Structures are given as structure tokens and as C-alpha cells.
Amino acid sequence: MTERDSVFQQTGRAEDFVFDERVANVFDDMVSRSVPFYNEVQRIQSDLIMDFLPDEGGVVCDLGCSTGTTLEYLTKHQKCPESARFVGYDNAEPMLDKARDKLSGPIADGKVTLIAADLSHLPQLPDCNVIILNWTLQFVRPIGREQVLKTVYEALKPGGIVLLSEKVLVNDPVLNRLYIDHYLQFKISQSGYTDIENQRKREALENILIPYRLDENYALLERAGFARIGTYFQWFNFACLIAVKI
Numbered sequence: 001m002t003e004r005d006s007v008f009q010q011t012g013r014a015e016d017f018v019f020d021e022r023v024a025n026v027f028d029d030m031v032s033r034s035v036p037f038y039n040e041v042q043r044i045q046s047d048l049i050m051d052f053l054p055d056e057g058g059v060v061c062d063l064g065c066s067t068g069t070t071l072e073y074l075t076k077h078q079k080c081p082e083s084a085r086f087v088g089y090d091n092a093e094p095m096l097d098k099a100r101d102k103l104s105g106p107i108a109d110g111k112v113t114l115i116a117a118d119l120s121h122l123p124q125l126p127d128c129n130v131i132i133l134n135w136t137l138q139f140v141r142p143i144g145r146e147q148v149l150k151t152v153y154e155a156l157k158p159g160g161i162v163l164l165s166e167k168v169l170v171n172d173p174v175l176n177r178l179y180i181d182h183y184l185q186f187k188i189s190q191s192g193y194t195d196i197e198n199q200r201k202r203e204a205l206e207n208i209l210i211p212y213r214l215d216e217n218y219a220l221l222e223r224a225g226f227a228r229i230g231t232y233f234q235w236f237n238f239a240c241l242i243a244v245k246i
Contacts, residue, residue: 019091024092025094034193044233052129053084059126060084060131061087061132061155062087064133067098072102075111086112087126088113119137120140128156129161133152142210146224149220150224159246163242167237168238180237182236228244
């Protein structure tokens, strides 16, 4: 059973956010309480992915798979082709340990493979139909993001897609502040985090999670080679993008 997130209840100086064992133990609770409509995004994302998987030989790569929740959604989807294969990449062994437990059945069946790798130094990706980046690219240093998406583009087969979910900024500073305020209200009223926890997490993520504006993410995808790009879900300062390799 997932532990409840109390990582930022402690006193003292907030340290930089790290995906260590302490975070891995509470991550499923943390992300479901921190990302608005997290479960709904997982559901509609899974439905979208099924539209792009062939009946035979489909491959999905999840870059930054964390504890394997997305891969679990996909392997359990009622429309998932029997021959589909899934590869998860993450640079945090504690997160991969949780994913191995969660996906022990599909791993044993050869349906899922988990690989320890950093997005900034990815091994060669297999030819694939779908690549997922769920709230992951925002943790890559800005100078390295374009190369990550170019690697993604090269690995995708024609007609394949990348799904990119990110925390985003908006162009207008007044709206940006408004969106952030609503997000903080959400975390307090809907998720039960206190003002102190929110402040400490914000300090821990400063210079670790660097959000881009929505148009900056579009530009990154375009420079990587994608020509068909859309936003399939947005809630204030959270957005989910789809880009198709033509």
C-alpha cells in the first residue's frame, strides 16, 4: 500500500528535490495529490495511445517512468494488443524498484522491460509507435531538452506519437500568477497539503523543475521535427501535448 506523502512536513532548511528512496516510498500518493486530474489524464492518455498501436508488434517507451503507473494503465487497458511491448526508462533506482514490484507480472511475461537511464544520456531507443514524457522533460536542464525530443523523433516510426505532459507557464504575468494561485488552492483544499508543505516543496524544486511556456514547448517539438502538434488537455498551469511524426 502506498504511504501518504509527508516529505515536506519536516522542519529545517528545504533541500533540493531528489527522487530518492524517501520520495519513491510516497511518490504515488505525492503525484496523485500534486498533479490535477492525474488519474483522468492517465485514463485519456491510455485511450489515445491505443489509437496508435498496431495490432501486431507495437512498442511504447515511457521516458521517466517513475513507479510504473502509466505502464500499468497501458498493460491493463482493455484494448491493449496482446503483442504490444513496453519499455520504461528512469534514472532513479528507488523508483524503478517500485515499478518492478508494481509490474512484476508483465515483466515476467516479457511484456514490460525497465531500464536505468538518464534522459540526458539515453541509450538508443527501439523503433517505436509511442513515446511518453509525463512531467519529465521539465526536470531536464533547458539546454538538453531539444536533444531529448530529437532523440524521441528519430526513434518514432512514421505515424508515431509523443505525449508530453508538463507544468507550464503562460505568457501573461497576471494570468500566470492567477493560475499558480488556483493551483496552490487546489493543493490545500483538494489534496490536503498545508501552506508550509507547499512552500517547502516549492523551495526544494526551485532550479530543479524549470517549466516552459506552452508556446516554448510547441517550438521545441517543431524544432525536433514534429509538424502536427496539439494540446489534448489543460488545467490552468498543467498541459498535455500530443505530437505526431508525419
